[in-house]
Amino acid sequence: MLSNLKEKLHNVQEGIVYSLSRDDTSFLTHQREYLAGAHLLSKYQHDWQGIHALSEQNAAQAKTIDIQIEEVNRCIKHHWHVVKKFSSDVGDLNIILTHTEKALNEIEKLAEDYEIRLKVIDEEKDKLKKKSFQLAEKKFLEEINAYKESGMLPKKAEGQQLLKIEDIEIEQDLSVLQEYLDG
Numbered sequence: 001m002l003s004n005l006k007e008k009l010h011n012v013q014e015g016i017v018y019s020l021s022r023d024d025t026s027f028l029t030h031q032r033e034y035l036a037g038a039h040l041l042s043k044y045q046h047d048w049q050g051i052h053a054l055s056e057q058n059a060a061q062a063k064t065i066d067i068q069i070e071e072v073n074r075c076i077k078h079h080w081h082v083v084k085k086f087s088s089d090v091g092d093l094n095i096i097l098t099h100t101e102k103a104l105n106e107i108e109k110l111a112e113d114y115e116i117r118l119k120v121i122d123e124e125k126d127k128l129k130k131k132s133f134q135l136a137e138k139k140f141l142e143e144i145n146a147y148k149e150s151g152m153l154p155k156k157a158e159g160q161q162l163l164k165i166e167d168i169e170i171e172q173d174l175s176v177l178q179e180y181l182d183g
Contacts, residue, residue, distance in 0.1 A: 009048075012040050 016037040
């Protein structure tokens with residue numbers, strides 16, 4: 001578009017130069033041609049100024065749009081980074097969830113093992129209580145039999161602690177004791 005305008009201005013200029021160089025035309029013809037050329041030159045200069053002003057406006061708007069495009073690009077890059085981070089975090093959450101499930105399963109297994117161990121410990125305590133009760137019962141029966149024979153309770157050796165009734169837990173058949181108490 002600018003090259004067409006330059007070409008037209010060049011043609012007008014050549015026409016003006018040609019018309020000035022012609023000696024055989026009359027003064028009036030020359031003056032009309034000068035006026036027409038000047039008018040045409042003025043119109044093209046005015047149009048050229050308009051085109052130049054519009055080009056300047058267009059360049060300023062292009063700079064504004066370029067700045068806006070850079071800002072949009074920056075925002076898109078930022079959001080893309082955030083999305084990538086979010087995606088990575090979601091992937092990490094899946095790993096954490098898997099590890100948490102494994103840990104919970106291990107805790108249920110440990111709880112089961114602990115419960116089994118408690119049962120074993122309780123069974124061992126019960127065995128010890130029964131054994132202790134059996135020993136105490138045996139000792140009691142021996143002392144009862146000794147009392148029946150001699151009429152006196154055997155004396156405890158020095159340093160030997162007496163068995164207190166509070167320390168005895170009775171969980172077995174008490175028929176022998178009841179028989180003694182009744183008899």
